[in-house]
Amino acid sequence: MDAVLWLGCTIAVYWAAKRLYKKYPKIYMSPLLLTPVVLIGLLAISGASFQTYNEGGVWLSNMVEPATIALAVTMYKHIDLLKKHAFVIAVSVGCGALTGIVTSAGLARLFGLTSELIGSLAPRSATTPIAVSITGLIGGIPTIAAVATLITGLLGLVIGPLIVKWCGIRSSIAQGILFGTSAHSAGISRAAEYGTAAGSIAGVAMLLTAFVTLGAAPWMIEWFR
Numbered sequence: 001m002d003a004v005l006w007l008g009c010t011i012a013v014y015w016a017a018k019r020l021y022k023k024y025p026k027i028y029m030s031p032l033l034l035t036p037v038v039l040i041g042l043l044a045i046s047g048a049s050f051q052t053y054n055e056g057g058v059w060l061s062n063m064v065e066p067a068t069i070a071l072a073v074t075m076y077k078h079i080d081l082l083k084k085h086a087f088v089i090a091v092s093v094g095c096g097a098l099t100g101i102v103t104s105a106g107l108a109r110l111f112g113l114t115s116e117l118i119g120s121l122a123p124r125s126a127t128t129p130i131a132v133s134i135t136g137l138i139g140g141i142p143t144i145a146a147v148a149t150l151i152t153g154l155l156g157l158v159i160g161p162l163i164v165k166w167c168g169i170r171s172s173i174a175q176g177i178l179f180g181t182s183a184h185s186a187g188i189s190r191a192a193e194y195g196t197a198a199g200s201i202a203g204v205a206m207l208l209t210a211f212v213t214l215g216a217a218p219w220m221i222e223w224f225r
Contacts, residue, residue, distance in 0.1 A: 002048070007056030013038050027158050032150075032186050078200040085173050093205045096181035097212035098220075100125035105224040120144040122221050124152045126213040127184040127206055134214055138221050149184070156183020157190050164194075176201020181209050 017031035017038070027033075043053055075082065082089070101122050108118040119140030123131040128149045135145035160179050169175055175194050179187030180202030188206060192199030 002052050003056035003059075005056070006048070006053045007059055009042065010035070010039060010057060010060060013042075030154075030157055032157065033154055036150075074196065074200045075203050078197050081173075081197060082200070082204060088173065089177060089201065089204060090208065092177045093181050093208040094212050096177070096205075097125060097209040098216060100182070100209075101213060101217050101220050105221055109224040115139065116141055117144065118224055119221055121148050122224075123213050123217045124148040125182065125184065126210045126217075130210040130214055134217050138218050153183045153186030156187050160187065160190060172197040173201055176203075177205045180205025184209065 014031055014035045017029075017034040020034070021029045021031055039053075043050070104124055105118050105122040108121050113121075116139060119138040120135050120142075121144070122138070122140075123134040123145060125131075126134065126149070128146055131145045131149045132142045134140075135142050156179060160183060163169070163178065164175060169178065172195050175198040176191050179191035179198070181187075183190065184206045188199055188202040191202035
């Protein structure tokens with residue numbers, strides 16, 4: 001019963017946050033930020049443990065991977081655009097993904113963090129399921145990887161629009177690559193606000209970033225240990 005209660009509570013809070021964001025489209029009203037804050041507050045007030053909450057929350061977590069695969073539908077709608085700019089997208093995303101690994105691991109090493117933390121932060125630019133899986137392979141801490149990935153998405157939501165504005169980026173290709181490479185699933189929703197084409201490109205960018213990170217992170221991380 002507790003599992004069903006917290007599952008329903010999570011869905012209700014997200015639904016309310018989504019409605020609120022549509023009415024007041026400010027970054028601090030983003031469902032990605034507001035939902036966990038409210039849920040943490042409810043857990044603290046009720047005294048329920050995370051294990052109790054996760055009995056219901058895990059059902060939503062298990063739907064992340066099928067939801068990611070469902071992005072193929074929006075990509076198919078812009079297949080001609082994707083084919084036309086395939087080389088540019090692949091090169092740009094590949095460079096962005098590798099840069100994300102190097103800067104994350106490099107800064108972690110520069111500040112003297114442990115090997116476990118370096119391995120936890122390196123794949124933060126990949127979407128959460130991939131980042132957590134990679135972290136387990138390279139001896140990191142999956143929980144920290146998940147948090148780092150969430151923070152990366154939030155930063156992408158905040159900084160991404162500023163970069164688009166300051167640099168005058170009007171190309172849907174560039175917008176999609178920017179958000180999809182740097183802010184994964186959160187970036188897709190933000191890119192979609194610029195247009196369906198940008199959202200589709202962001203989806204492709206997110207998946208390519210995940211593939212590049214999955215292939216490169218396990219051996220690149222050894223440079224920083």
